[in-house]
Amino acid sequence: MTDPITVLIADDHPLFRKGLRALLQTMPEVEVVGEAADGNEAITLADRLRPRLVLLDLQMPGVDGLAAIRQLTAPGTDRRILVVTMFADDDSVFAALRAGALGYVLKDTEDDEMTRAILAVANGEAIYSPAVAARIMAFFAGHSAEPFPNLTASERNVLQLVARGLPNDAIAARLNLSAKTVRNYVSNIFTKLHVASRAEAIARARDAGIN
Missing domain, CATH: 3.40.50.2300 (Response regulator)
Known part of the structure; x- marks a missing residue:
């Protein structure tokens, strides 16, 4: 037994x-x-x-x-x-x-x-x-899903470059976009991430594993 x-x-x-x-x-x-x-x-x-x-x-x-x-x-x-x-x-x-x-x-x-x-x-x-x-x-x-699901694919691409420290003009050149379009994307990203500055957006992105 x-x-x-x-x-x-x-x-x-x-x-x-x-x-x-x-x-x-x-x-x-x-x-x-x-x-x-x-x-x-x-x-x-x-x-x-x-x-x-x-x-x-x-x-x-x-x-x-x-x-x-x-x-x-x-x-x-x-x-x-x-x-x-x-x-x-x-x-x-x-x-x-x-x-x-x-x-x-x-x-x-x-x-x-x-x-x-x-x-x-x-x-x-x-x-x-x-x-x-x-x-x-x-x-x-x-937690297995992509972070920030409310971002569009284009906004996500811009955020990734923002997280790498690239300024808007460099991002525009990298993605073949106008500077105005990039500014609009960055503004949308700030709104959706509830941040007020580029530094905050970078911090949020890096915390979520985007870099």
């Missing part, structure tokens, strides 16, 4: 802990080794009980969930963290993943999905609630 998946539940709501424990008790491969009502207790119990998996809420008294995740996943530890929370906003999701959580599910997740998430994270897989997964996909889709 393989060793059971040892689990620590960390949540400041007793009724939710009770419900989660009841679900875990239906899973023969899982053993609940403890419950914590705040972040400090979660860290203390995890150090003492050495669970393989910690089911953790983000908002708890004392040490908050994010700080707890960072300590629970510090170098030299072998704990997996599944966040179980009510918060699906981008800031919470990405902060938890950056802190070291392997999975992220919402408290209203159906029992079969919660069971699947618990087993997956315990075995080292990353898993998210559908709503959270959709946010992650949307985030990376947005």
